Amino acid sequence: xxxxxxxxxxxxxxxxxxxxxxxxxxxxxxxxxxxxxxxxxxxxxxxxxxxxxxxxxxxxxxxxxxxxxxxxxxxxxxxxxxxxxxxxxxxxxxxxxxxxxxxxxxxxxxxxxxxxxxxxxxxxxxxxxxxxxxxxxxxxxxxxxxxxxxxxxxxxxxxxxxxxxxxxxxxxxxxxxxxxxxxxxxxxxxxxxxxxxxxxxxxxxxxxxxxxxxxxxxxxxxxxxxxxxxxxxxxxxxxxxxxxxxxxxxxxxxxxxxxxxxxxxxxxxxxxxxxxxxxxxxxxxxxxxxxxxxxxxxxxxx
Amino acid sequence: xxxxxxxxxxxxxxxxxxxxxxxxxxxxxxxxxxxxxxxxxxxxxxxxxxxxxxxxxxxxxxxxxxxxxxxxxxxxxxxxxxxxxxxxxxxxxxxxxxxxxxxxxxxxxxxxxxxxxxxxxxxxxxxxxxxxxxxxxxxxxxxxxxxxxxxxxxxxxxxxxxxxxxxxxxxxxxxxxxxxxxxxxxxxxxxxxxxxxxxxxxxxxxxxxxxxxxxxxxxxxxxxxxxxxxxxxxxxxxxxxxxxxxxxxxxxxxxxxxxxxxxxxxxxxxxxxxxxxxxxxxxxxxxxxxxxxxxxxxxxxxxxxxxxxxxxxx
Amino acid sequence: xxxxxxxxxxxxxxxxxxxxxxxxxxxxxxxxxxxxxxxxxxxxxxxxxxxxxxxxxxxxxxxxxxxxxxxxxxxxxxxxxxxxxxxxxxxxxxxxxxxxxxxxxxxxxxxxxxxxxxxxxxxxxxxxxxxxxxxxxxxxxxxxxxxxxxxxxxxxxxxxxxxxxxxxxxxxxxxxxxxxxxxxxxxxxxxxxxxxxxxxxxxxxxxxxxxxxxxxxxxxxxxxxxxxxxxxxxxxxxxxxxxxxxxxxxxxxxxxxxxxxxxxxxxxxxxxxxxxxxxxxxxxxxxxxxxxxxxxxxxxxxxxxxxxxxxxxxxxxxxxxxxxxxxxxxxxxxxxxxx
Numbered sequence: 001x002x003x004x005x006x007x008x009x010x011x012x013x014x015x016x017x018x019x020x021x022x023x024x025x026x027x028x029x030x031x032x033x034x035x036x037x038x039x040x041x042x043x044x045x046x047x048x049x050x051x052x053x054x055x056x057x058x059x060x061x062x063x064x065x066x067x068x069x070x071x072x073x074x075x076x077x078x079x080x081x082x083x084x085x086x087x088x089x090x091x092x093x094x095x096x097x098x099x100x101x102x103x104x105x106x107x108x109x110x111x112x113x114x115x116x117x118x119x120x121x122x123x124x125x126x127x128x129x130x131x132x133x134x135x136x137x138x139x140x141x142x143x144x145x146x147x148x149x150x151x152x153x154x155x156x157x158x159x160x161x162x163x164x165x166x167x168x169x170x171x172x173x174x175x176x177x178x179x180x181x182x183x184x185x186x187x188x189x190x191x192x193x194x195x196x197x198x199x200x201x202x203x204x205x206x207x208x209x210x211x212x213x214x215x216x217x218x219x220x221x222x223x224x225x226x227x228x229x230x231x232x233x234x235x236x237x238x239x240x241x242x243x244x245x246x247x248x249x250x251x252x253x254x255x256x257x258x259x260x261x262x263x264x265x266x267x268x269x270x271x272x273x274x275x276x277x278x279x280x281x282x283x284x285x286x287x288x289x290x291x292x293x294x295x296x297x298x299x300x301x302x
Numbered sequence: 303x304x305x306x307x308x309x310x311x312x313x314x315x316x317x318x319x320x321x322x323x324x325x326x327x328x329x330x331x332x333x334x335x336x337x338x339x340x341x342x343x344x345x346x347x348x349x350x351x352x353x354x355x356x357x358x359x360x361x362x363x364x365x366x367x368x369x370x371x372x373x374x375x376x377x378x379x380x381x382x383x384x385x386x387x388x389x390x391x392x393x394x395x396x397x398x399x400x401x402x403x404x405x406x407x408x409x410x411x412x413x414x415x416x417x418x419x420x421x422x423x424x425x426x427x428x429x430x431x432x433x434x435x436x437x438x439x440x441x442x443x444x445x446x447x448x449x450x451x452x453x454x455x456x457x458x459x460x461x462x463x464x465x466x467x468x469x470x471x472x473x474x475x476x477x478x479x480x481x482x483x484x485x486x487x488x489x490x491x492x493x494x495x496x497x498x499x500x501x502x503x504x505x506x507x508x509x510x511x512x513x514x515x516x517x518x519x520x521x522x523x524x525x526x527x528x529x530x531x532x533x534x535x536x537x538x539x540x541x542x543x544x545x546x547x548x549x550x551x552x553x554x555x556x557x558x559x560x561x562x563x564x565x566x567x568x569x570x571x572x573x574x575x576x577x578x579x580x581x582x583x584x585x586x587x588x589x590x591x592x593x594x595x596x597x598x599x600x601x602x603x604x605x606x607x608x609x610x611x612x613x614x615x616x
Numbered sequence: 617x618x619x620x621x622x623x624x625x626x627x628x629x630x631x632x633x634x635x636x637x638x639x640x641x642x643x644x645x646x647x648x649x650x651x652x653x654x655x656x657x658x659x660x661x662x663x664x665x666x667x668x669x670x671x672x673x674x675x676x677x678x679x680x681x682x683x684x685x686x687x688x689x690x691x692x693x694x695x696x697x698x699x700x701x702x703x704x705x706x707x708x709x710x711x712x713x714x715x716x717x718x719x720x721x722x723x724x725x726x727x728x729x730x731x732x733x734x735x736x737x738x739x740x741x742x743x744x745x746x747x748x749x750x751x752x753x754x755x756x757x758x759x760x761x762x763x764x765x766x767x768x769x770x771x772x773x774x775x776x777x778x779x780x781x782x783x784x785x786x787x788x789x790x791x792x793x794x795x796x797x798x799x800x801x802x803x804x805x806x807x808x809x810x811x812x813x814x815x816x817x818x819x820x821x822x823x824x825x826x827x828x829x830x831x832x833x834x835x836x837x838x839x840x841x842x843x844x845x846x847x848x849x850x851x852x853x854x855x856x857x858x859x860x861x862x863x864x865x866x867x868x869x870x871x872x873x874x875x876x877x878x879x880x881x882x883x884x885x886x887x888x889x890x891x892x893x894x895x896x897x898x899x900x901x902x903x904x905x906x907x908x909x910x911x912x913x914x915x916x917x918x919x920x921x922x923x924x925x926x927x928x929x930x931x932x933x934x935x936x937x938x939x940x941x942x943x944x945x946x947x948x949x950x951x952x953x954x955x
Contacts, residue, residue, distance in 0.1 A: 136320065136324065140321075140324060141549050141552070141553065141590070141591075141594070142553070143553040143556060144571060144587055144590070147571070147572060147575050148575055148583065151575045151576065151578070229443075233445045236445060237445055237447055237557075240447050241447075241560070241572070256447075256448070256451065260451060260561070263451065263454065263455055263459060264459050267455050267459065267460065270451055270452070270455055271455075274448045274451065274452060277445065277448065278443050278444050278448065279443075281443040281445075282439075282440075282443040285442070285443060426686070509685075510684075511727065512722060512724060512727035512728040513727060513728050513729055513730045513731070515682060515722070515728075516720075516721075516722055516728040516729070516790075517730070518680075518682055518714065519680060519682055519714055519715065519719070519720040519722075520714065520715035520719065520720075520742045520745070520793060520794070521711050521712065521713070521714035521715030521716055521742075521745060521746060522711075522715070522741065522742060522745045523711065523745055524707075524711075526741065526745060530741075531730055531733075534732055534733075535730075535731065535732055608732055609731070609732050610731070610732065610777040610779070610780075611731060611777075611779055
């Protein structure tokens with residue numbers, strides 16, 4: 001009896017045999033846009049991680065004589081109003097922005113997948129409660145929630161803490177994936193190997209772990225990637241409003257915030273951090289699209 | 303049609319009520335003394351006392367909510383304890399600016415985005431289609447505050463074509479319109495690409511439908527087939543999405559208002575949050591939620607008015 | 617005396633000669649219509665019969681330049697209609713022909729009528745696309761037409777939407793639309809396939825009645841031999857993008873020539889068949905039309921195929937008054953093709 005159960009589970013995990021996996025890898029590698037995005041994103045991550053070694057200056061070293069210098073040989077991206085090197089701060093800003101982006105993406109995906117799987121698999125009142133909760137959360141305008149929330153947690157943010165931001169952005173980011181996952185689980189629940197596992201009396205936890213989750217890997221990966229882009233946008237927005245990461249810790253958003261006072265005289269201060277955001281978000285989205293094309297044929301673009 | 307409209311309005315009222323309850327809960331969920339939380343350390347004891355009285359803080363939470371709802375229905379959103387002005391009046395002062403900005407932004411996005419999407423769908427893979435596709439992908443990655451900053455930088459600072467700040471001279475309509483151009487551009491830009499993509503996708507789908515082939519077969523002129531037959535159906539999902547996406551559009555107006563120093567609901571909410579003046583925030587958010595629901599309602603009614611099949615489904 | 621009989625001997629209304637049309641697909645260029653020739657006479661009902669993919673619908677779409685945009689196109693041949701070659705018409709001239717002189721109705725009226733316009737509105741719009749008449753007058757005409765095709769309460773019904781009509785009524789509404797400008801030719805693509813049997817008969821009667829009344833010719837595209845027997849004067853059988861047989865309806869049912877036609881007739885249930893007789897089906901699948909070889913396209917499924925069938929496509933052989941067949945066995949008395 002136990003042998004046949006694990007057979008069923010093995011059959012479920014083997015729904016994606018090796019050759020198929022390799023085919024997907026090939027599809028991903030063949031996607032030019034996705035590969036360019038992936039290379040750039042990896043480069044961004046590398047420069048964020050190795051910022052202390054790559055950066056030519058100390059991110060917080062003030063050098064008042066060269067303040068607002070504009071791009072020069074010494075300061076590739078110019079200096080800000082306190083003479084700090086912009087390029088260095090962009091590199092260090094990437095640490096914060098990408099760090100928050102990845103943390104939020106993982107946390108919100110974790111919450112979303114948990115809610116989606118539980119709702120889809122258990123059904124009944126669990127599903128009703130969880131999905132109503134999701135609907136209500138979707139109705140809250142994210143920006144207003146973030147502004148009010150960040151204002152309420154201002155003391156902690158002023159102390160240099162980052163986790164309140166991760167918490168707040170996660171709160172407004174998990175709903176979409178929860179809905180998508182629930183839909184997928186509802187469809188999977190009717191598939192033969194899940195039915196068979198249930199008929200053989202497999203425990204619910206085992207069915208979820210061995211039969212359902214492996215089939216959601218593709219869609220989870222895609223949403224995880226896209227969530228990084230969304231979180232970076234929200235973080236930079238909050239920081240731009242002065243409600244996110246507080247100075248002197250540099251992020252692309254708060255660099256833009258302090259740059260906007262100099263917009264008339266020093267436009268380069270506005271261009272570079274903005275471009276950093278746009279290029280990163282664009283590349284992450286390209287990777288996400290590439291992954292979707294490779295892993296999730298149902299949502300493939302034509 | 304009328305029954306549908308009535309049902310849909312009832313649903314709208316329920317949604318506003320839920321939003322109200324959520325907001326109320328959010329603002330009262332913060333632990334600690336509600337008076338100092340709500341007003342912050344800046345408030346004098348007199349202000350605090352007045353606030354406690356105005357907000358019926360001695361009553362249980364449910365009663366407070368009831369009183370707030372009761373007052374809100376009669377149009378009384380409470381009193382700003384700092385300026386002693388009616389919140390309703392404060393909000394109503396700002397509301398027209400936001401509505402005009404949102405409509406102007408949406409307006410030019412619709413006027414440009416829908417024909418673009420339509421033309422791309424009629425001639426797939428033409429240069430127009432490629433450019434439209436590129437622009438729509440590009441604008442998604444640019445957050446709306448960046449659009450505002452960059453357009454300010456390019457059109458006001460670098461080119462000097464348009465004014466930088468403010469909403470223009472209150473008495474001078476021309477000046478007001480002149481000041482509206484840039485913020486409206488910033489608010490609408492992301493929507494041009496978005497709408498173009500939506501319309502293109504649904505047009506391509508509809509153009510493949512049987513009744514379009516039949517319309518050609520009956521010798522209807524191209525204009526009639528493309529614009530009266532195909533677009534009328536293809537536009538429906540777009541209208542619904544505009545209704546739902548109006549919340550996003552309002553977020554865009556927040557940045558445009560902050561960056562261009564324009565009065566408006568978004569700037570009001572932001573300023574009042576920063577000042578911890580939560581009674582005003584409460585009122586302003588409620589009006590925003592109502593605005594959002596009304597727009598979604600109008601969008602649904604337009605769809606129902608256009609598509610007889612929807613009318614019967616609800 | 618029907619129009620068909622009175623006009624039968626005159627010059628044809630439509631003369632299609634060696635018509636070729638292709639579809640560009642991912643798998644390659646599909647030769648959907650591969651050198652089809654036929655004539656349609658005044659007041660006649662010509663049935664085009666074949667399974668899906670045989671090119672019967674593509675032929676009619678090619679005539680009206682309605683092949684799917686960017687994918688399908690006419691690549692050769694001619695279609696002479698009242699002194700003009702349809703394949704050489706400009707888009708504007710073709711538009712004037714479509715609907716007004718050659719109209720077409722489709723299988724699924726629910727999807728072929730516009731869901732967001734009232735039925736009467738669609739008919740009057742169609743009239744106004746071709747004739748300068750005031751809106752109100754076009755609407756009155758639409759109501760008259762709905763009445764003519766047997767829709768009860770036409771005045772009320774004109775203000776309804778398609779989804780408020782029953783299946784048979786939808787098909788009638790589409791017929792009303794198609795005959796609005798009294799076209800000389802009506803192409804009916806599987807007009808009764810989606811309908812219940814009783815409704816099928818009613819719709820066919822409406823079509824035939826209108827043929828008498830308006831003196832129009834009908835091209836009836838169908839795979840249903842019952843419909844053919846009931847309505848058609850002449851039948852043309854298509855297989856693999858080509859015409860393989862053409863006969864009068866009586867001739868075809870009494871004396872089918874091509875093995876494929878014989879197979880089709882055997883697969884048709886008959887009232888007089890002995891109980892216990894199995895309905896036969898033609899085994900195998902229709903051929904791929906991407907780069908077809910010069911072999912007879914039916915050879916792989918043909919019980920009587922000989923080596924020559926795999927080598928060259930049979931020529932069209934005339935077998936008496938207006939009847940033709942494309943089979944190597946035709947005219948060879950030693951080549952038995954009956955089971």
